[in-house]
Amino acid sequence: MQAAFDALNALLGDRFTTGASDRALYGQSESHFADMPPDGVAYPETTADVAGIVAICAEHRMPVIGWGAGTSLEGHALAPRGGITVDFSRMNRVLHICADDMLAVVQPGVTREQLNEDLRATGLFFPVDPGANASIGGMASTRASGTTAVRYGTMRDNVLALEAVLADGRTLRTGTRAPKSSTGYDLTGLFVGAEGTLGLITELTLRLRGQPDAISAAVCAFDDMESATQTVILTIQSGIPMARIEFIDATFVRLFNAQNGTDMPQKPHLMVEFHGSSQSTREQAESFGEIVADMGGSAFQWADRPEDRNRLWKMRHNAYYTARAAWPNACAITTDVCVPISKLAQAVRETADDIANSGLPGPILGHVGDGNFHALLLPDRDDPAQIAKAHALAHAMAERALRLGGTVSGEHGIGMGKLKYMDAEHGAGWDVMASVKAALDPQGIMNPGKLLRQT
């Protein structure tokens, strides 16, 4: 190991550290996993740095773990087998914005808020919005999505091309700047969602969208969860091009009101947003309003001014932290199931019933236009029985999602947290993933302990 450290020191100077405090920092995660620190931390500034780091690690068979903004919820950036954490925060430049082609070339450490700040004057924006101010490289690696995926797709749909450093130190370029291509295996798609297990993404070419002429947002209340989820199902089926359609349950509404001074009725809500021309957003809003009325929804509150919309979505984005603050002694067990839209009402109802029966706090929200929702389970961190109960609830949600034809993760990824469901969801597909992994990383140094069967 010392030989590897010496080589990394020679390559990076003070941009490589084995200091205990740095290692401790990168051994933590946002979720309930135990700390797992790496043996060292590297801060590359260029693709050549990354290639050098990986080559050294390959020579010494040391694990290499990518680190974006540290917002993963499934322990993706933990170092269960030690190794070198590669922090991309110094590779945070927007390299190129091509307004004519509606694309941006960025380094992986750029965060989505930073990118959209840079784009503001161009009339364009990058639509994928997982809530947290994640890094673009991390978002690509977990195939992130979030509130706007119902309209603009996930990272799968918005990364046009990328550069990655492979396990042997080779640098790979995938994709072109053309909007589509039919030239062989979709390597861009293979690296998006690979969680750093096939290589480290060092550059991304992203699809941008035109800032809509008109945006309007609203919240509305429902007497029960069922009416809210039925509204979502009907809205999606009717083809209204919702830019956002989010569900929050009565508990979250209570928390939001307490934290933000809002006065939403303490009932399940939908938070929605329409993008288009002023005429088409009005038309969308009318069609949506009719469905809401049919389902007994009420208490529409519109947020048409940018500052009101920003407040609304900030509230939504902070939901996770709001709930954690409300139960300061709880540990947070996140869940992330995604089901066919026709099963959404059933999945949410059964989940809510289970949580109610458990007696644990477990508010529910979700990107329900995609059939994707989260219960945030909050057992007392000092009560093993509660923690066990929360894990049982999460397990029941995952099993239910599979039973209903869905998936155990809509957007958070596998990391270490969802490994136990991969066999059930993929069967032989998990073995195929292992074959691909072995072909591209025969030593198994790229982010070991994640996504793949552990051997």
Add this chain to the structure above:
Amino acid sequence: MQAAFDALNALLGDRFTTGASDRALYGQSESHFADMPPDGVAYPETTADVAGIVAICAEHRMPVIGWGAGTSLEGHALAPRGGITVDFSRMNRVLHICADDMLAVVQPGVTREQLNEDLRATGLFFPVDPGANASIGGMASTRASGTTAVRYGTMRDNVLALEAVLADGRTLRTGTRAPKSSTGYDLTGLFVGAEGTLGLITELTLRLRGQPDAISAAVCAFDDMESATQTVILTIQSGIPMARIEFIDATFVRLFNAQNGTDMPQKPHLMVEFHGSSQSTREQAESFGEIVADMGGSAFQWADRPEDRNRLWKMRHNAYYTARAAWPNACAITTDVCVPISKLAQAVRETADDIANSGLPGPILGHVGDGNFHALLLPDRDDPAQIAKAHALAHAMAERALRLGGTVSGEHGIGMGKLKYMDAEHGAGWDVMASVKAALDPQGIMNPGKLLRQT
């Protein structure tokens, strides 16, 4: 080989043949490639049949080549190394339509016209439209797209899940019915566009869309190519959600007029279609009309009645055959470049200039909303000098596309025709494709001679 034939006979009875006329039929293609017949042809009816066929071929190291509707333009289904062609025409059932989830589960031999016929009463449709009445399995395997990709995406965006038989006879299921997922490598995306080199697709779950309330279509003329392509660029950049925006050059217009009795001015045209509500299509058409007027376009002809629209798109879809009929002694060399939209005008202009200078017939059309266009090069089939000239033109187009940041195939795929550009387009990526291929098909029996470096 006889042992393999015996086993296939035992498995399939008269659904396996080695007859000369059958073999000859499957040795042909739509394009300029020499005939390359297989050693036998199998007609599976079930996934189990396919698994059995592949297992037998694996045991005897015989190539396995999938066959859909035979509409490939790059020799994908030819048998350059012999082997067994697997004709999916008897696996042509729509297994399940789930209107609530807006998806259909189909066997690979279903054609797109057949599927949309079946969907007619549901209010839904499958949007990918490559023109030819291709099989869905073939469309997935070549990552097909066509006239509507500008709005609805390519096969990459519209296959949600699939079943495939791997090179060792294992059956694999990828994806779920949930609209999105973050659970590991995107195996669905890996098989879409793999051209049968990783396995044979035996079932597909497809995303459907709601039939729009209103559809309107139009053609309009431009004085020159440049104005037409500039109109496309401005239209895309302005975010008008075009359902179709197709370019045809003056030569194609002349052929269409002659064949269909239409009277379009003999100039470059755009053919467009708008989908939405009656209000939003009107709004789209107005915005588009303003751009057309600014660019000096004229002679708008609207086709709002279904029969008029059908006539319009049928004319467009038959362009390839119309041109072949007009030059009966020509061999057809198709091209399929795709460039960033900002380079479209340059790419089309330089291509047209080259063709004009060559003296060969080479009408141009394309799905220009994606930056994708085709010149159909028509050298006299008995004139080797003309044929060489046509290949040089095609070569210049491919090189130009790469130089402009584009791709050598927007939608036709690699097959045997585009192998020579894979190194230039992908570099190390082509080696990565080979590694993936070797991992999943170590004997190299799945559609050898296509897509990958030939060894």
